[in-house]
Amino acid sequence: MTRAGARTPVRGALRKGCPLMSCVEDGIGAVESSHRSYFDTPVRSSFADSLDIDKALHAGREQENRWDYLLGHAASGEVVAVEPHSAKQDEISTVIRKRQAAREQLREHLRDGAKIAKWLWVASGKVHFAATEKAKLRLDQNGIEFVGRVVMAKHLPATRLTVAVSSAKSRSRAKR
Numbered sequence: 116m117t118r119a120g121a122r123t124p125v126r127g128a129l130r131k132g133c134p135l136m137s138c139v140e141d142g143i144g145a146v147e148s149s150h151r152s153y154f155d156t157p158v159r160s161s162f163a164d165s166l167d168i169d170k171a172l173h174a175g176r177e178q179e180n181r182w183d184y185l186l187g188h189a190a191s192g193e194v195v196a197v198e199p200h201s202a203k204q205d206e207i208s209t210v211i212r213k214r215q216a217a218r219e220q221l222r223e224h225l226r227d228g229a230k231i232a233k234w235l236w237v238a239s240g241k242v243h244f245a246a247t248e249k250a251k252l253r254l255d256q257n258g259i260e261f262v263g264r265v266v267m268a269k270h271l272p273a274t275r276l277t278v279a280v281s282s283a284k285s286r287s288r289a290k291r
Contacts, residue, residue: 123163124187124194128229135224138171139164146184153199153237155267163189168196172220180209182217185231190274193232197266202238207250210236211257232272234259 125139143151145165164187172181184197196217200210214234221231236259244250254261262270 124189124192125164125166125185126187127192128185128187128194128225130224130226133224135166135168135171139166141165143186146186150183150199150239153197153239153265155265158266158268158271161189161268161271163187168217168221176220179220180213180216181220182213182234188232188271191232191272193272194229195271196231196234198234198236199239200236201240202236202242202244202261204244204250207244207253210259211253214257214259233270235266235270236261237266238264 123139123141126136129136129139138145141164143154143159143162143165145167146154147167151159166185167183168185169181169183182196182198183200186195186197187193188195196214198210198213200206200213218231236254238261242263251261260270
């Protein structure tokens, strides 16, 4: 259990005194129980904290697009945004608009220099679109990764250890 004042990724990304701070929960506590199955069982414990931004930002924005979750990935110290949403061809534009809206909505709440490392779209049901180059390109151009039906470890940011090992290997190769 993390202390409420502890510096976890999501808490660390929010401005001091930000009203969203009180909505941050430990682990995946802010993720609706019906959405937890969208996370591979082994990765569920890899999140230090979470925020249901859809719920936290709802008041006064009822008609706006809103992204669902921010999760603090403990191993990397990075914040990941996850959107469970139907995966249909005509929903690609909706998910893109949701990310754009979330970036604008979060601007006043994130501290200077804070960023969302990854924006992940997880299918909330059957996938009804072809992962064509055009669809992938549109999502890539908008900084969104479609992960299919489950968020797995391979979708999360590289851990600090992985980055350190990769850097060491690169330096070693450069010396050869």
